[in-house]
Amino acid sequence: MTWRKSAARIDALLAASPEGEAVVREVADLYGAGLERLLDLLHARGALTDEALDALAADELVGGLLLVHGLHPWDAATRISHALQGSGVRLIELTADGVCRLSGPGAEDRVTAVAPEVTRVEVQTVIPVSALFSRLAS
Amino acid sequence: MTGSPLDTLRRIARAPRPPAVERCGMCATQVAPEHSHVVDLQSRQLLCACRACYLLFTDDHAHLRYRAVPGRYLGFDGPVLEERDWDELQIPVGLAFLFHNSSLERMVAFYPGPAGATESELDLPAWERIAARHPALATMRPDVEALLVRRGKDGYLVPIDACYELVGRLRTLWRGFDGGQEAHAAISAFFDEVRSR
Ligand SMILES: [Zn+2]
Numbered sequence: 001m002t003w004r005k006s007a008a009r010i011d012a013l014l015a016a017s018p019e020g021e022a023v024v025r026e027v028a029d030l031y032g033a034g035l036e037r038l039l040d041l042l043h044a045r046g047a048l049t050d051e052a053l054d055a056l057a058a059d060e061l062v063g064g065l066l067l068v069h070g071l072h073p074w075d076a077a078t079r080i081s082h083a084l085q086g087s088g089v090r091l092i093e094l095t096a097d098g099v100c101r102l103s104g105p106g107a108e109d110r111v112t113a114v115a116p117e118v119t120r121v122e123v124q125t126v127i128p129v130s131a132l133f134s135r136l137a138s
Numbered sequence: 139m140t141g142s143p144l145d146t147l148r149r150i151a152r153a154p155r156p157p158a159v160e161r162c163g164m165c166a167t168q169v170a171p172e173h174s175h176v177v178d179l180q181s182r183q184l185l186c187a188c189r190a191c192y193l194l195f196t197d198d199h200a201h202l203r204y205r206a207v208p209g210r211y212l213g214f215d216g217p218v219l220e221e222r223d224w225d226e227l228q229i230p231v232g233l234a235f236l237f238h239n240s241s242l243e244r245m246v247a248f249y250p251g252p253a254g255a256t257e258s259e260l261d262l263p264a265w266e267r268i269a270a271r272h273p274a275l276a277t278m279r280p281d282v283e284a285l286l287v288r289r290g291k292d293g294y295l296v297p298i299d300a301c302y303e304l305v306g307r308l309r310t311l312w313r314g315f316d317g318g319q320e321a322h323a324a325i326s327a328f329f330d331e332v333r334s335r
Pocket residue numbers: 162163164165166167187188189190191192
């Protein structure tokens with residue numbers, strides 16, 4: 001079972017019995033504390049190099065778990081830019097109140113997956129010059 | 139907006155915590171944040187107790203599994219244990235609590251550390267010497283009251299649940315061999331509280 005299926009299964013189980021949230025919270029806290037300790041121990045021994053930290057941050061599962069526990073080393077703009085790689089869409093702006101402006105459509109889900117602090121995704125629409133002229137002409 | 143498969147975990151882990159409701163360990167009634175405890179004499183565990191359940195176990199001489207922890211605090215003048223006592227106890231940290239364990243029918247000594255409380259040998263002549271110097275120790279009740287002492291500093295007769303609380307606080311702060319700075323700050327703060335009682 002991949003981690004995605006695991007996560008979906010947790011969602012389904014909690015939807016069926018919401019009282020399970022209390023247990024999930026305790027278990028999540030325990031694992032979060034474990035992750036934090038793990039990073040501390042590595043850092044104390046100089047093993048948490050920039051390269052190692054970036055590899056952890058860039059991994060979808062590990063990075064996602066670090067985000068769950070507020071331990072992700074990258075700021076939101078870095079996380080978004082990284083997630084947008086290969087999509088042909090660029091991050092134009094991330095405002096202080098969480099509005100994320102993208103250069104084009106089709107990458108909104110990539111943003112919300114890595115940046116829970118984003119409150120709204122706006123896609124800049126560019127009207128081709130030809131359309132402008134035809135509109136003026138009509 | 140769809141997000142990460144881990145959104146649910148994130149929501150739960152980041153959600154504000156509802157205040158924990160504490161319940162009586164005997165009858166499950168909800169108890170106030172300030173409540174009494176009883177000691178399970180078999181497991182040495184503390185149980186939160188409502189007033190009614192607490193009162194069932196206040197008799198020291200009853201042959202019951204549980205015993206109510208009293209609330210008194212008593213100060214002593216100067217260090218209660220002398221340097222020789224500490225040396226004999228072989229406690230690596232300058233902090234210990236001593237109480238009479240009625241199941242073992244002897245005095246026991248514990249000191250805090252990262253794993254919780256560790257027992258240290260306490261021989262009878264050593265205890266008799268200490269008790270002879272401080273007559274008030276004769277009133278210390280078995281299992282539920284303890285002598286809490288700092289090396290070269292102060293000592294108090296305290297409820298046993300206070301010792302458990304101190305051990306609990308220190309367990310998470312303890313670093314290295316002697317506890318480290320944070321643990322020592324917590325010890326000072328705790329003794330300040332005890333002194334004010
Ligand atoms: Zn009760």
